[in-house]
Amino acid sequence: MLFKEEDSQLISKALDGSERAWVKLVRRYEKRVFNYCLRLTGSANDAMDLMQEVFLAVYRNLPSFQGNSQLLTWIFRIAANKSTDWLRSKHRVPTHEADPIDVNHKVDSKTPQLELQTEQSNNEIMRCLSELPDNQRIIVELKFFQHFTFDEIAMQTGISPNTVKTRLYAALKKLKGHLEVKHVM
Amino acid sequence: MSCDHSLVERYLFEYLESTLEPSLARAFEQSIDRCEHCRDLYHGAVNMQQMDKTWHEQTPPNWHRTAFVARSRQSKHVNWMNRLSLATSTLAIMLVLFRVEFISNDSGFSVSFGGKGSQSEIASIVEQKVSQLAEQQAEYIDTRFENQKLDRVSENQEMVKALLAHNRSERRQDMNVLMASWLQQRDSDQQKFNKRLDYVVDNQIENNQYLNQVLKTSH
Structure with a gap:
């Protein structure tokens, strides 16, 4: 509740033209959005492009944010739309190769060995997700990584909760087979 | 199962x-x-x-978080400039269409609409308009007077008609009264005449009876 109030205060300040409030809002949610985009696109560069598109849309639509839902839910509604458009427009399977985009950019791991393990683990997850069709991948992402409810996902993706469930279960069936192969290897 | x-x-x-x-x-x-x-x-x-x-959360690299904020502000400025230029253009077109002139003269500064105009021309136009208005007013007053006269004549006619009708009804009443009294008088005269006639007839009968009696006695 406290976060929501702070969000609303930051939103009103950002709408009044405060760049500092806007930056605070972006910093609060950019990590989640970036990781969401990274898992969907499989590329850090594409994830950055997509994340910037998402926050540009958030900034443009901020005056129309009614506060009926949490800001995070609303941001991911935009993110779902943008990622759907992006995947559709690219007509390509995610590269599932996390490109190094910044020499000075450091992941959260501490040691080179841990860093390597992290990269391998993340790459494996992105590879698994890339096996899914676009519409299923977004729903798996929103359900398992963002922990939204079926109703929230339905609102974000513009489809019915039953369709969300159907797509999710189809994705789980598909992923299960893929993971079995992976475990055998 | x-x-x-x-x-x-x-x-x-x-x-x-x-x-x-x-x-x-x-x-x-x-x-x-x-x-x-x-x-x-x-x-x-x-x-x-x-x-x-x-999944190991990745921190996004540094990026210009206010880039589109600045761009948006710039676009707002451009919009404002566009609106200003549009308003100026519209004003200029209106000035041309209405032939607006700003003339400085001895008495100061004057604005005229509809092309080259001087104070005398404006005064003559005003005079012409005033005379037209006066003519219209005179015509209107004449029409009103004529209408008033017609209204009065018709009112008089109505009044005469009413008087005549009233007079006729009074005469009719008088005649009725006269006729009634005449008929009454006639009836009373007729009754008197009948009484006299009866009286004469009775006398005649008595005279005849008397004469018959006298004749009988004389025989």
Whole structure:
């Protein structure tokens, strides 16, 4: 509740033209959005492009944010739309190769060995997700990584909760087979 | 035994979060054991949960978070400039269309509409308009007077008609009264005449009787 109030205060300040409030809002949610985009696109560069598109849309639509839902839910509604458009427009399977985009950019791991393990683990997850069709991948992402409810996902993706469930279960069936192969290897 | 998968599909996430009631949890586990589809869903979900836990959050690289804020502000400025230029253009077109002139003269500064105009021309136009208005007013007054006269004549006619009608009704009443009195007088005269006639006839009869009696006695 406290976060929501702070969000609303930051939103009103950002709408009044405060760049500092806007930056605070972006910093609060950019990590989640970036990781969401990274898992969907499989590329850090594409994830950055997509994340910037998402926050540009958030900034443009901020005056129309009614506060009926949490800001995070609303941001991911935009993110779902943008990622759907992006995947559709690219007509390509995610590269599932996390490109190094910044020499000075450091992941959260501490040691080179841990860093390597992290990269391998993340790459494996992105590879698994890339096996899914676009519409299923977004729903798996929103359900398992963002922990939204079926109703929230339905609102974000513009489809019915039953369709969300159907797509999710189809994705789980598909992923299960893929993971079995992976475990055998 | 066939399975419709509804139990697992309905309570999958409650079971994963360990918030399912024990009886339902037991039924859920039985479904997983018996049905391959339900088992696949469950294992898929477990694996996805595992992926969520093993995913290492990546920090986004530094980026210009206010780039589009500045761009947006610039666009607002451009919009304002566009609006200003549009308003100026519209004003200029209006000035040309209405032939507006700003003339400085001895008495100061004057604005004229409709082309080259001087004070005398404006005064003559005003005079012409005033005379037209006066003519219209005179015509209007004449018309009103004529209408007033016609109204009076018609009122007089109405009044005369009313008087004549009243006079006629009075005469009619007088005649009626006169006729009634005349008829009454005639009746009374007739009655008197009849009485006199009866009296004369009676006398005549008495005279005849007397004469007859005298004659009888004389014989």
